[in-house]
Amino acid sequence: MAGRRTVSTTFTPAVHRRVGTLLAGVDAELARRYPGDPGTRQPVHTVYVPADAFGAGTVRAWGEEALAALDEHAPTAAAFAAVLGLPDVLAGPVYERVRAKLEREPVEDLRVDFEDGYGVRPDAEEDADAARVAALLAAPGEEKQAPAGVGVRVKCLEAAVRDRGIRTLDIVLTGLLAAGGLPPGFVLTLPKVTYRQQVTALVRLLEEFERAHGAAAGRIGFEIQIETTQAILGADGRATVARLVEAGEGRVTGLHYGTFDYSAACGIDAAHQAPDHPVADHAKAVMQVAAAGTGVRLSDGSTNVLPVGGTEQVHDAWRLHHRLVRRSLARGYHQGWDMHPAHLPTRYAAVYAFHREGLERAAARLRAYVARSAAGNVMDEPATARALATHLLRGLDCGATDPGEVTALTGLGRDDLSRLAGRG
Secondary structure, eight states, X not given: OTTOOOOXXXXXXXXXHHHHHHHHHHHHHHHHHOOOOOSSOOOSEEEEEEGGGOOTTHHHHHHHHHHHHHHHHOOSHXXXXXXXXXXXXXXXXXXXXXXXXXXXXXXXXXXXXXXXXXXXXXXXXXXXXXXXXXXXXXXXXXXTTOOSEEEEEOOOSSTTTHHHHHHHHHHHHHHHHHTTSOOTTEEEEEOSXXXXXXXXXXXXXXXXXXXXXXXXXXXXXXXXXXXXXXXXXXXXXXXXXXXXXXXXXXXXXXXXXOHHHHHHHTTOOGGGOOTTSHHHHHHHHHHHHHHTTTTOEEEOOOXXXXXXSSHHHHHHHHHHHHHHHHHHHHTTOOOEEXXXXXXXXXXXXXXXXXXXXXXXXXXXXXXXXXXXXXXXXXOOOHHHHHHHHHHHHHHHHHTSSOHHHHHHHHSOOHHHHHHHHTOO
């Protein structure tokens, strides 16, 4: 090309090859350990329902109870906004979207619980419940309201309940396969993990099950609940969360913080056990660093303050829950536990307000990044562009925003956002 300048170099192709050989192992290790975001939708919450209380109409009932709570305690957008302190500009859009969500998809992710919420039952009773749950999960759900994700939480692998937990796991998985296969989005939850060998044990059980049924290796994934101090700091003084993920051999999909078990293990009095206690923040910060880049997703725990009783009591619980969800979102925890139907209005209100209040600013920054210009006084880096695109995708996934308005603000379609976010 005319005008092209000749530059001088020192390193020969052989030097490049030697460096590539030197770092080949590192390249492979980075690709294995840090594959990045899995590129799928992450639910904004997980609802835990005891196995004996779970039925074909559970999801519909949760949505109806949540709407009834709104009708009784905040029947208008203005009333709901006043309780939560939402600005006027968000009051109508958030309220309308919350009600629509509760009618369309009240629960995004469901776990049927055979652990603490279920307790210790006679073997025959738990056997029957496990078989019944498998049949219900395998049956076609109400398409309009079916959760995007479903699964079960079995008892932990500590000696006292190990055999019972394995038997329940076996009954559920065998029943699902007999009824046609695992539901889309199916995942297991392993509670009260203290040592990596417990994670390895679950991996071996799942391998055995897959081999016995000719299922694809690695098909069944699981979440690890971080409920013990040993899951954060081992007896040898090492941070252990990353070792638990590694022991999962690619099957670990999430790390879920267990508010009350972990707080109690740290000696926190019952009155002060909460997702915003300093011990919770420490544990979740360790989880966050351990999970970064691995594709393993994070979930915060729950509040045990239920929005029940008189209107004043419900409003107090709503304000607390809304504040805790907002706090988690700001700290990068985009999922949490919900323990009662009346928690759903404030879960979605917090998530929707979080995504809508920063929509125009986030869109402007991303549009400027794509155009290689500054948005106001901000010049963003590629990592921030990924975060901005991911933020917009999360809003679309949960229903906080619509594809048309995001495209109008950014000039980008969903595929464009996915590429910028590094999804897939």
